[in-house]
Amino acid sequence: MTLSLSPAEDRGGPAQPLLLLKDLKKHFPIKGGLFGKTVATVRAVDGVSFAVQKGETLGIVGESGCGKSTTARLLMQLISLDAGEMVFDGEGVGEKTAGGLALKDYRRQVQMVFQDSYASLNPRLPIEDSLAFAPKVHGVSDAEARSRARELLAAVGLAPGIYARRYPHELSGGQRQRVNIARALALQPRLVLLDEPVSALDKSVEAQVLNLLVELKERFGLTYVFISHDLNVVQYLSDRVLVMYLGQVVEQGPVDAIYDRPAHPYTRALLASRPSMDPAKRRTEAPLTGDPPNPINPPSGCRFRTRCPFAELVCETQAPAAAQLGGGHEAACHMARPGSGHSQAARVAA
């Protein structure tokens, strides 16, 4: 198979994180009043730092309004950063200076799959044309882009002879999501962002798509960032997990550490909120009360303190720094840091 669009080379070597994010911020102003003045600010993403290692699947979990989708859009550069730094395989993203990676080249290597499989496909294009579109933009000939599109359809389990000329409305939800995955792979990216890719699918179809994602990752040597509110699915797919709450990372670490030894009270509550399929293990008390607060006016200090059963004075006055718990597991909670001033700090750390 000869392609004028060859996969991008690995530049930094295996130890260099594929994507490194430092202190990302995105605040959305809310305009109001007579002259459209800014009356409030939604701090959708407020100081988020993490790294995506080559070949891993990083799961991002959190409730609505925690900033996980805004983070995905920032990663994709669909919206611009207010502050922060993005480094892709050793190169600064969007930097005009030498050593920087131009946006067009960055986007070729980073692709995204969205939750709404129908809204993210052009309803007027047969799916073959949708798949061939991006390669053509990047200078591949029409014939070659089409033959590549058919290969990709086969790779995601849709017989090209039957489906290539169909329009999105002629496909089922699961089939459309397969097309979206194929389109994300059309440019031979290294990193694929999956924003709730299976949430809108029925369970039997969800399993098919999850199996496909695992298979494609192996076959094309991909790195995934997988965003979901479904903790079971995240556990199934991820190597490392990042837990977000109100625009900040509260805990991150290897999947087993997060699921077996969650250090942050929010992570513990989130895990305990999963309905159990065993009626003998029904809960009688909800792990948390109330809804997540509004990100317009987040609480001072630790943002989780308003719902946290262990909140003390120190939680109100000081924002907790990330405590290192070993093996890359870290939690932003005063209880995880000995000497933070929280009465339970020592016990949890021990």
Added chain:
Amino acid sequence: MNAIMDKPILGGTASAKQPLVIIRDLNVAFVTRDRTVHAVNGVDLDVGAGEVLCILGESGSGKSVTMRALMRLLPRFARVSGRIEVAGQDVMAMEERGLQRFRGGDVAMIFQEPMLALDPVFTVGRQIAEAVQRHEGASRSAGMARALELLELVQIPSAKRRLDAYPHELSGGLRQRAMIAVALACKPKLLLADEPTTALDATVQIQVLLLLRQLQEQMGMGVIFVTHDLGVAGEIADKVAVMYAGRVVEEGPVGALMAGPLHPYPRGLLGATVHGNMRGQKLTTIPGAPPSLETLPTACAFAPRCAEAEPACQTTLPEARRPVPGRMARCLKVAAG
């Protein structure tokens, strides 16, 4: 204890033997000029007073249509046949006046999207009071007093202040609670819940599930809860009915059904649902997709996707088999009881 709780359940004593809801051979077909869709094909269901039945199924399995048929909420072009009885009343024979009393009085419904179910231009308090005024002929002030009690019942914090809130001023979880309060306003004997927690966040979903279970026990209501989520069913159901292509393919007590489904479809569904630590294992999937319901299935509708299908499955419509008392499956491979 809340004053609403002290009111006796009407007819609560007689319903010990007689089920609260009886559905027999319910068929719903949507007929338009272009095509006919056979959405529900011969559903039989019973719900006892104080029992929670979960209807489990994927999109298009007919679970929501069954609920709407029970409330007579289907559009005119829907052809409905069969017998539906709720608390001894023949629902299919009801006239418009009777239906008005029935809906909201005997039976109430809550939906997935409270923002669409609540009226955006009235306060939450007024919407609850309206139901009480209409159904019980109460005065406006009595209605508002009842609304306050109900908001407290559904555990809305600072209920007095929330009485004057419009739906858009509430968070998702509170809105869902407000909708439950509207539904419970006239103390229905049967609550229909159509995926009421699907749009909620995980930490809020469990709160609403626990609230519904608690209210159901306190008020002794029968509940039909529609969901596609096995975990939700495990958390709330007494009895589960699994629907596929407009039919109930398996029914049984929640514990037994979750531990060992008889029918290959729920078995496949359990295998396809990620739970616990299944990392690295390939998920078992159900190949293919549900059938189009434009023609009435004459054989087992699941046979084309079933790994255990035999030639007979392609030609025979499996009848209900009851290998154990209380359990039913429509599958030729299940031993007849």
